[in-house]
Amino acid sequence: MDSSTAPALDLEPAARQIAALLDSIEDRRLAGPTPCPDYAVRELLAHVVGLTAAFRDAAHKDLGPTTEVSPGTAPLVLGDDWREVLPPLLDELVAAWRSPAAWEGMTRAGGVDLPAPVAAAVALNELVVHGWDLARSTGQPFRADEANLRSCEALLTPVDDDPDAGAIFGPPVPVPADAPLVDRVIALSGRRPDWQPDRRPQD
Numbered sequence: 586m587d588s589s590t591a592p593a594l595d596l597e598p599a600a601r602q603i604a605a606l607l608d609s610i611e612d613r614r615l616a617g618p619t620p621c622p623d624y625a626v627r628e629l630l631a632h633v634v635g636l637t638a639a640f641r642d643a644a645h646k647d648l649g650p651t652t653e654v655s656p657g658t659a660p661l662v663l664g665d666d667w668r669e670v671l672p673p674l675l676d677e678l679v680a681a682w683r684s685p686a687a688w689e690g691m692t693r694a695g696g697v698d699l700p701a702p703v704a705a706a707v708a709l710n711e712l713v714v715h716g717w718d719l720a721r722s723t724g725q726p727f728r729a730d731e732a733n734l735r736s737c738e739a740l741l742t743p744v745d746d747d748p749d750a751g752a753i754f755g756p757p758v759p760v761p762a763d764a765p766l767v768d769r770v771i772a773l774s775g776r777r778p779d780w781q782p783d784r785r786p787q788d
Contacts, residue, residue: 598730599712600675610723619722620776631661637674640708643694644681655696710737714774734766741773
């Protein structure tokens with residue numbers, strides 16, 4: 586693959602971050618809270634399984650049941666084999682978006698038609714933000730690739746002519762301008778960077 590056809594984004598660092606978290610998520614953690622108010626850890630993991638399959642198939646232009654479901658409309662049921670299912674699924678997602686053909690034309694994810702490069706940026710953003718969610722919810726460190734964080738920042742930042750354009754997750758949370766890049770990205774996603782599992786939402 587030469588530089589003229591190389592994909593602009595590499596999903597591998599974000600996918601590896603999620604995969605690295607899985608072995609340390611004990612069953613007792615599955616009922617615990619997450620920064621997503623409507624999700625416990627098990628629902629968050631089920632969401633990650635679903636979005637990984639959806640964006641893998643979006644890369645292949647294999648449009649069907651996985652790419653048609655809008656987030657929040659389907660029940661989130663985590664299979665008992667999630668530890669075996671999710672790592673290879675993440676590998677398949679990374680490989681799918683490394684094909685130059687994945688970046689061509691239009692595709693579909695979450696029931697929405699998108700230019701393929703936009704779908705890739707959304708997929709990366711989902712992996713980064715939900716990787717942070719999982720790490721924070723289960724007491725594990727989170728390490729993000731700077732290039733991927735910059736992509737997420739660009740995707741989530743509201744623009745003047747459409748202030749809601751970046752609001753994929755929720756209204757941004759104010760943070761200092763000199764906050765670390767990861768904190769700025771998480772805040773743009775509508776989360777408090779200082780969120781902890783034992784912190785009540787009103788704190």
